[in-house]
Amino acid sequence: MKLSQMYIPTLKEDPANADVVSHKLMLRSGMMRKLGSGIYTFLPLGQRVINKFQAIVKEEMNNSGAQEVLLPALQPAELWSESGRLENYGPELMRLNDRHEREFCLGPTHEEVITDLVRDEVRSYKDLPINLYQIQTKYRDEIRPRFGVLRSREFIMKDAYSFDIDEAGLEESYNDMYDAYERIFDRCGLEYRAVKADTGTIGGDDSHEFMVLADAGEDTVVYCDSCDYAANLELATAKVEAEKADEELEELELVDTPNSSTIAELMSELDLAAEKMIKAVLYENDEQVVLALVRGDYEVNEIKLSNLFDVVNIELAAEDKYEELDTVKGYTGPVNLDDVEVIADELVMKVVNGVTGANQREKHYLNVNPGRDFEVDQVADIRTVKEGETCPECGGTLEQTPGIEVGQVFKLGTKYSEALDATFLDENGKPQPLVMGCYGIGITRTIAAAIEQNHDDYGIKWPTALAPFTVHLLPLGGGDDVENKAQELYQTLNEAGVEVLLDDRNERAGVKFNDADLIGSPIRITIGSRSLSDGELEVKLRQSDEEMNIDADNSIAEIKELIAN
Ligand SMILES: O=C(C[C@@H]1CCCCN1)Cn1cnc2cc(Cl)c(F)cc2c1=O
Ligand SMILES: [Mg+2]
Numbered sequence: 150m151k152l153s154q155m156y157i158p159t160l161k162e163d164p165a166n167a168d169v170v171s172h173k174l175m176l177r178s179g180m181m182r183k184l185g186s187g188i189y190t191f192l193p194l195g196q197r198v199i200n201k202f203q204a205i206v207k208e209e210m211n212n213s214g215a216q217e218v219l220l221p222a223l224q225p226a227e228l229w230s231e232s233g234r235l236e237n238y239g240p241e242l243m244r245l246n247d248r249h250e251r252e253f254c255l256g257p258t259h260e261e262v263i264t265d266l267v268r269d270e271v272r273s274y275k276d277l278p279i280n281l282y283q284i285q286t287k288y289r290d291e292i293r294p295r296f297g298v299l300r301s302r303e304f305i306m307k308d309a310y311s312f313d314i315d316e317a318g319l320e321e322s323y324n325d326m327y328d329a330y331e332r333i334f335d336r337c338g339l340e341y342r343a344v345k346a347d348t349g350t351i352g353g354d355d356s357h358e359f360m361v362l363a364d365a366g367e368d369t370v371v372y373c374d375s376c377d378y379a380a381n382l383e384l385a386t387a388k389v390e391a392e393k394a395d396e397e398l399e400e401l402e403l404v405d406t407p408n409s410s411t412i413a414e415l416m417s418e419l420d421l422a423a424e425k426m427i428k429a430v431l432y433e434n435d436e437q438v439v440l441a442l443v444r445g446d447y448e449v450n451e452i453k454l455s456n457l458f459d460v461v462n463i464e465l466a467a468e469d470k471y472e473e474l475d476t477v478k479g480y481t482g483p484v485n486l487d488d489v490e491v492i493a494d495e496l497v498m499k500v501v502n503g504v505t506g507a508n509q510r511e512k513h514y515l516n517v518n519p520g521r522d523f524e525v526d527q528v529a530d531i532r533t534v535k536e537g538e539t540c541p542e543c544g545g546t547l548e549q550t551p552g553i554e555v556g557q558v559f560k561l562g563t564k565y566s567e568a569l570d571a572t573f574l575d576e577n578g579k580p581q582p583l584v585m586g587c588y589g590i591g592i593t594r595t596i597a598a599a600i601e602q603n604h605d606d607y608g609i610k611w612p613t614a615l616a617p618f619t620v621h622l623l624p625l626g627g628g629d630d631v632e633n634k635a636q637e638l639y640q641t642l643n644e645a646g647v648e649v650l651l652d653d654r655n656e657r658a659g660v661k662f663n664d665a666d667l668i669g670s671p672i673r674i675t676i677g678s679r680s681l682s683d684g685e686l687e688v689k690l691r692q693s694d695e696e697m698n699i700d701a702d703n704s705i706a707e708i709k710e711l712i713a714n
């Protein structure tokens with residue numbers, strides 16, 4: 150393509166209120182433009198990248214035996230009532246009425262739609278397993294759309310759904326998708342980790358998220374420095390190494406702590422380490438009040454806590470609950486507190502002569518000992534693990550790094566097939582619920598994540614597999630012989646099947662170089678009057694900044710060599 154004929158409106162400056170690099174660079178390089186909050190237009194350059202990534206995704210999905218379909222974005226609300234999710238989802242689910250006042254939603258995901266399709270069409274175990282996938286626009290009314298397409302209200306997703314006769318079949322389908330995801334992200338040249346993940350609202354049991362490691366990531370990847378253990382911080386665990394200190398149990402003592410309602414204030418007032426503190430946090434779900442206990446140097450992991458209960462969500466107790474339970478916020482503790490379910494993190498049970506709130510204003514207990522001074526209803530892992538803790542699998546050390554979730558695979562089980570009565574007849578002619586898995590990749594989010602992981606101060610450094618163009622051809626000086634040489638090379642490259650962007654604009658060298666760096670094609674070839682006289686072309690590789698000269702008369706072979714590496 151010739152730049153003079155393409156609509157690639159590059160920008161010199163960072164646009165206002167773009168906070169992360171990928172958002173800035175997708176706007177500045179002329180890939181996309183904002184229509185509204187969380188709503189984006191992809192311009193020709195951006196659309197080329199989407200097409201390239203989608204082609205890779207489709208190839209690997211098709212290779213895994215999945216079949217491409219296209220499901221409607223406009224979904225009858227009745228299906229969401231049938232699955233019970235119409236009530237569960239609030240304003241994030243975009244709803245509308247048609248001209249007959251019938252209620253619809255714009256699809257944020259397609260479990261209901263695909264299960265409705267399959268329950269009518271797939272009747273026998275002989276038709277199974279089957280994996281249907283689509284690449285389609287999704288709608289989620291995010292409360293705070295931000296970071297460009299990393300969290301937008303309309304985005305493109307590849308979502309796949311597998312249907313098997315039993316758990317063993319699901320295991321195979323899940324592993325096939327997991328392997329396909331590895332092939333997809335490997336082909337894109339991305340640095341990523343597949344991590345154990347929480348299934349969140351979708352339900353089911355096992356799940357893995359594919360995380361592109363990048364500072365802008367909102368998720369935190371916990372990984373072991375010695376083995377391949379990796380988990381989202383939401384559910385990462387660690388081996389409990391702490392042993393009980395062999396101190397004598399001291400007498401329980403009530404002390405005045407007038408100005409310390411936080412762990413930090415308490416540490417300085419009592420001159421005690423956080424490890425001696427027992428932090429007590431009150432939660433409530435629709436059934437009961439829970440007192441969560443973690444050691445003072447940890448935080449309560451609310452996802453782990455909620456997973457202990459089969460209720461959907463658990464939240465911090467309201468202010469009035471403290472009074473109702475005859476305690477005081479900031480001075481809450483498990484000693485003599487009634488009508489609460491006490492859940493203690495496993496490290497709390499190792500505390501000897503600890504400190505905790507006395508459920509009285511400005512008072513704490515010293516020398517508190519679990520088992521002697523208070524009982525717990527359940528000991529569980531409810532803390533958010535910290536760097537340096539011990540790997541639960543090999544004893545190595547756990548590290549943490551930010552990650553962008555670009556894909557997630559779930560074992561759904563029969564949650565949706567039972568809700569929608571989607572059954573197949575087994576070999577004995579008996580109806581059985583279909584066993585499902587679902588598998589998503591954020592198409593537009595992965596493109597942004599690739600930029601987060603591949604950029605410098607001058608612009609994007611595209612991995613070859615995703616680059617909108619492979620070669621950026623840059624004639625300088627403007628004389629006829631330079632132009633002719635550029636046209637000739639442009640034709641030859643096109644004929645050789647190399648995607649080349651020729652900057653044939655009548656612009657100064659500086660403008661052309663800046664745009665080449667911004668747009669980020671992997672190989673930049675400069676043609677100037679000097680390169681004609683000594684028969685060489687100047688090449689610069691965008692990823693490595695490496696520069697070299699290639700023989701102008703043998704350039705195609707050498708360029709193909711560069712592309713292959
Ligand atoms: O989408 C999934 C699970 C998988 C992900 C991979 C592809 C298939 N679905 C989870 N999820 C996330 N946000 C949602 C937002 C809304 Cl408003 C909703 F109504 C439903 C969901 C919802 O179910
Ligand atoms: Mg998440």
Ligand SMILES: [Mg+2]
Pocket residue numbers: 358554557
């Ligand atoms: Mg997720």
